[in-house]
Amino acid sequence: VVDKHDSVTDLQIGDRVAYGGEGTGHAETILAGRNLVARVPDQVSFEQASFTTLGSIALNAIRTAASGVGDKVAILGLGVIGQIVAQLVRLQGGIAIAIDLKKDRVDLATKLGADYGLLAGDDLESQINLITDGNGVDCVIVTAASKSSTVCHQALRICRDRGRLVIVGAVELSFPWEE
Numbered sequence: 001v002v003d004k005h006d007s008v009t010d011l012q013i014g015d016r017v018a019y020g021g022e023g024t025g026h027a028e029t030i031l032a033g034r035n036l037v038a039r040v041p042d043q044v045s046f047e048q049a050s051f052t053t054l055g056s057i058a059l060n061a062i063r064t065a066a067s068g069v070g071d072k073v074a075i076l077g078l079g080v081i082g083q084i085v086a087q088l089v090r091l092q093g094g095i096a097i098a099i100d101l102k103k104d105r106v107d108l109a110t111k112l113g114a115d116y117g118l119l120a121g122d123d124l125e126s127q128i129n130l131i132t133d134g135n136g137v138d139c140v141i142v143t144a145a146s147k148s149s150t151v152c153h154q155a156l157r158i159c160r161d162r163g164r165l166v167i168v169g170a171v172e173l174s175f176p177w178e179e
Helices: 052-065 080-091 103-111 124-131 150-158
Strands: 017-019 037-039 072-076 095-100 116-119 137-142 159-167
Touching: 017 052, 052 080, 052 137, 052 159, 072 080, 072 150, 080 095, 080 103, 080 137, 095 103, 095 124, 103 116, 116 124, 124 150, 137 150, 150 159
Parallel strands: 072 095, 072 137, 095 116, 137 159
Antiparallel strands: 017 037
């Protein structure tokens, strides 16, 4: 904190904070409202604190998904947020099925603890059917970015009847009405 408004009483100049908000989140200096910053504990490095916003996005996805013990959760898109989501699914007792177009991302997810790692492709549905005994996953969390609605259509096809879709990534939201 280099300066603050008089109404901010719980932070002092010199405090280390992490910022989580729209816009210029990767600048050296940011003008931010009090509700968009969190104090960084002394034992946490700035490098670790830089994941604060990404971690909160991933945690919000898990809470929105309401996944729990034994739920089969597919994570479509394994960038940083997808990788964190896959780990949080496991920590909540769920079965993490990590899916991406890039093999190195799938490999990383399984190395970090995902139960299954799958390449997104034409046979994705059949692979999911093998894992879920033909029922589909309980929840799909989309953390991918795409200008196409293909990712959403994939999510629908692998999700069970009355399953949950949580869209975190920047994808085209276009769903067939009948599905």
